Amino acid sequence: MWRSLALVAGPILLIGLCYAVAGPSGPAGGALRESQVRLARERSATRAFDLNADCHSAAHELQQRLPESWTFVIRPPYVLGGDLPSETLERLHRETVLPTARAIGVCYFDEAPSEPITILAASSDQSYRDCNRRLENRSREEYAGVYSRDARRIVLNLSTGEGTLAHELTHALAHADFADLPEWFDEGLASLHEESEFSSDGLELIGRDNWRRKFLTEALEFDRLPPVERLLLEDFGRSAQPQVEYAQARFFCLFLQERRLLSHFYRKCRATHDLDPTGSLALCDLFGCENPAVIDRAFREWLQVVR
Numbered sequence: 329m330w331r332s333l334a335l336v337a338g339p340i341l342l343i344g345l346c347y348a349v350a351g352p353s354g355p356a357g358g359a360l361r362e363s364q365v366r367l368a369r370e371r372s373a374t375r376a377f378d379l380n381a382d383c384h385s386a387a388h389e390l391q392q393r394l395p396e397s398w399t400f401v402i403r404p405p406y407v408l409g410g411d412l413p414s415e416t417l418e419r420l421h422r423e424t425v426l427p428t429a430r431a432i433g434v435c436y437f438d439e440a441p442s443e444p445i446t447i448l449a450a451s452s453d454q455s456y457r458d459c460n461r462r463l464e465n466r467s468r469e470e471y472a473g474v475y476s477r478d479a480r481r482i483v484l485n486l487s488t489g490e491g492t493l494a495h496e497l498t499h500a501l502a503h504a505d506f507a508d509l510p511e512w513f514d515e516g517l518a519s520l521h522e523e524s525e526f527s528s529d530g531l532e533l534i535g536r537d538n539w540r541r542k543f544l545t546e547a548l549e550f551d552r553l554p555p556v557e558r559l560l561l562e563d564f565g566r567s568a569q570p571q572v573e574y575a576q577a578r579f580f581c582l583f584l585q586e587r588r589l590l591s592h593f594y595r596k597c598r599a600t601h602d603l604d605p606t607g608s609l610a611l612c613d614l615f616g617c618e619n620p621a622v623i624d625r626a627f628r629e630w631l632q633v634v635r
C-alpha cells in the first residue's frame with residue numbers, strides 16, 4: 329500500500345517541484361511569453377516611429393541653417409549631412425558608421441540611442457569652418473572633428489580622414505549608453521578608436537599605436553607623467569599639459585585592452601557608478617589590488633616594454 333502510494337505520488341510531487349523551480353509552463357506560460365514578446369515588439373515599433381520622426385525634424389532644422397548645397401540622408405538613429413553627394417553619405421553610413429557602431433556596441437554599449445545623432449561631414453577645411461560658424465558661432469578649426477553633447481551632433485572635417493569619425497561616434501554612442509561616463513575614460517576610449525582596426529569577425533574595434541605616444545614618451549623622459557590615480561581623480565584636460573593627459577588616457581585604455589580588461593572595466597564602471605563615480609574602485613577590483621599605485625606601476629612597466 330505505502331509502496332504503491334509512493335509510486336503514484338512521487339511523479340506528481342516531482343512535476344510540482346519542477347513547476348515551482350521553472351515557473352509557469354505549458355499553454356498558459358506560453359501565452360504569457362507570447363504576450364510579453366508582442367508587447368516588447370510594439371514598444372520597439374513605437375520607439376522606432378518616434379525616432380524616425382525626430383530624425384526628420386532634426387534634418388529639416390539643419391537644412392534651414394546650412395547652405396542649400398548640403399545634402400541629407402536619414403538612417404535612424406543617424407541624420408547624415410554634408411557638402412557631398414548623397415551616395416557618398418550613404419557609403420559613409422554603410423561602410424564606416426554601421427560597422428563601427430556594431431563593433432563598439434558589442435564591446436561596450438547596452439542602451440541604443442533613443443534620440444537622433446547628427447553626423448555632418450564637411451569635404452574641406454573651408455566648409456568645416458563655415459559649418460561650425462553657422463551652428464556654433466565659432467570655427468573649431470583646432471580640431472578635425474567635434475561632438476556637441478547638447479545637440480548630439482558630430483561635425484567632421486572629412487579632408488583629414490575618417491579616423492575622427494570613430495573618435496566622435498564613440499562619444500555619441502557612449503553618451504546614449506552611459507551619460508555619466510568619467511571624462512578621462514570618455515576621451516581615452518574615443519581617442520583609442522581614432523587609430524584602430526576591426527577584428528576578423530568585425531565584432532571588435534581594436535585600438536593601435538598612434539601619434540599621441542610622443543607626448544607620453546617626452547613626459548616619461550622628463551619625469552612629468554602624473555600617476556594613474558591623478559588621471560582618475562582630477563578634472564580631466566584642465567592641467568598645464570592637456571596633450572599628455574589625452575595621451576595618458578588613450579594609452580591607459582590601450583593597456584587595459586591588451587590586458588583584456590577594457591570592456592569589463594567599461595561595464596563595471598557603469599554598473600557601480602553611483603558608488604564609485606571615478607571608476608577607481610572598479611579598476612582596483614579588476615586588478616585585484618587595493619591601491620591604484622599598483623596599477624600605475626604596471627602601466628609604467630608596460631609603457632617601457634612597448635615603446
Ligand SMILES: [Zn+2]
Pocket residue numbers: 495499515518519
Ligand atoms: Zn574627444
